[in-house]
Amino acid sequence: MIRYGQFNHALRRTLRWKGAARACLEQRTPWVSNIHSPTRTTHSSPTPCRQRHEPRRYSNATQQHKQTRAFHPIFILGLLLGGTAYYLATPSRKSSTLNSETFIPYTITSREAISPTSVILTIAPHHPDPSPPYLLPGTALWRHTLWSVEFKQPEVQIARHYTPLPPLHGEDPADGRLRFHVRAIGRGEMSNYLSRLGVGRDVWLRGPHAGFDVLRRLGSQSQVVFLAGGTGLVPAMQVAKAVLDSSDETTVRLLWAVRKREEVQSCPAVATSWWNLWAGKNPAELPADLESPSHVAAHLREMKALYGDRLSVRVAVDEEGTQFRERDIRQAITAPTNPPFSSTSPSQGCLFHDQQLHEKASEFEKLGGACLCPTSNAAQPGKNLFMISGPDGFVSHYSGPKVWLGGTLTQGPVGGVAAQLQRRCPSLASDWLILKL
Template identity: 60%
Template sequence: MAAPFRIILRSSCKWTPKYSSIQPHAPILRIPKRFLCTTHTRKEARAFPSIFIAIGLIGTAAYYVLAPTSHKTLNSDSFIPYTITSRQPISPTSAIFTISPHHHDPSLPYLLPSSQEWKYPLWSVEFKQPEVQIARHYTPLPPTDGENTKDGTLSFYIRAIGGGEMSTYLNRLGVGRDVYLRGPHKGFDVLKRLGEQKNVVFLAGGTGVVPGMQVARAVLERDATTSVELLWAVRKREELQQCRQGGSTKPWWNFWSTAAPAELTAEVEEPSAMGKQLARMKARYGQRLTIRVAVDEERTRFTERDIGEALASGGRALPSPGCQLHDQCLHMHASEFEDADTKCQCSPADKPGKNLLMVSGPDGFIAHYAGDKKWIGGTLTQGTVGGVAGVLQRKNPVLANDWLVLKL
């Protein structure tokens, strides 16, 4: 869903905010009256109820934390062990992890039946940090051409964030170590929201590019007339290209010769592991996929003008009031994790659909380009459209009808 920046935990019926204990709530203990202290109770007896409660709570918590699970393969209820089979460093703080399940699953829950194709256009899994009992969502990288998806192997682009408990923990692990996963968790159904429209603009910060790669693959594979513009903002050039030993902080390749965000080609020089994956996607989809990169340390960024030019390519869409999939107002209180009963209320004769502007990255990045997300009743919701997207909509109200804004 976060991309890797999404800190949303799944409880028994809701998504709970920030880091949280992953064990279920312990049942409430009711103490019979005969155990309650009175003014006539001996001092030794007064301590008994407190001891009794403490032992009961500790025992109950231990049961939920340590009780074995009956599941051996990936599921959305319990955490399952996977082994890290490779770790490709990208920068001092980021790497691509590839993991494999301990037990083979003949019917993986994220694949279409009897197929190697992913079931969902956008999805994630939870990783558990067993040392402090927290969990966080990470988005798998889409498989490369010819990759065998039925073996259950998954890859993740993970960057250690200062103060990030989960990402720091994962970056300490080496090949052969185990991690624990739960999922899959379905994100926005971007294909149904796109409908008859043809254009997706995905603005990604850091590892938020991975959901963008998922979306691009799903959209471009479905319809040969669609197009995706992926705008990726990174802190350092080394996330995309390998740095030469002892190299300067200034760009030395023609690829980075302009002050504006540069367009990635399939022939990018000395690509990092992430650069190779993006270059392969560019080679596969050609002009239908545009990838532009801004590098923070080189003072290039995506401006209001850049976003406006990207949105200018969208086709006209009909208004969709009251539709759960296409009405922006109804998304204000929606989670990025799709409800099973979310359906289109538009008439098929209207050829429903919206062009999509999607934003994924750190909270501040999302807020700047699309406005803050909001916590409502323990669920992180979309909130109103603000930031750069809101400014563009006020300047050109047509954009608010033609483009649906989604925050990940």
């Protein structure tokens, strides 16, 4: 073992050797530096520079040597103290269960292809959590009406939000498994990466991240119309389950637009689809006896069987010429309800019910906040909800584009088909809240 005196003596010898070597190098090398110069400069002759700095170099050699001897131990001590303080002040980053700060590994346990570009991925955590953060403590109920997690693409270090499918009937969400509907799109770095992964591969998640507090916005009202494009159906299914479970008087009408029939039916293409046989070129209701339903369609059918007439699902297929037009949305919004709709007249200035204030709002919001609407009798202030989810072009067409504001993607003004409906149906502007996802 080296004693303190031996170590101190060796350190002084090392520092003296460094000082001597530096002085030697300075005598042989012109004093030229381009580090702080905005342009690179070439000196044709080093003599003027050497003469200008030479006296200072030799006169201060002893002083520089002493400063060097004092500087090194102090510098090392500062690094040690600073590193220790940072380590103690920084929270642990080794959490093994899902959280909103760090990415946690999950393993793909199932991969079901729906179409050449769409898959259902089921994933399970490496370390099961007896109390997942997305469940209410001690229950199998989701904590948030609308929520998502982030997936990380480790190859290019990007992250994207994905919404998990609600659990199937009889599933125990406490086991930690989550299911996602992923569709590879164009140059989508994340969607293409996830769609290529097979069973046994790991993915990295962070979350949960809460979305709009749908129940608080709905209040005592009873109508939700959700227009979904492609995989935008998943948040629609989240919302439908939450609001239908919360009240027996709530009704949900889902309008699902897909590109190809194979998103709904897992069968070879035929000349005429089942909904064209019934409805011509109009969207049609998803039948209870649909043959060869896709994973998502089977899940929808199960939900329809559970909630009955309170849940309606209409489908439009782009490749077969059916789409949701203004009249389809108007019919969904103005459909009669039981019990009849009664307005609670939410006030302006409420973050939950004022459409204009939502223009600068993000769909990812902090929990809490107070509703500023006046209460009357036992009715809870609220508005019916018209929600739109899907690709950017889909959302822009039906409700106007979302807007980047200060680095945050906000709702932006209501536009597109929804704005036309507001002008033609004043009740949509006064009694309904339009939300873009």
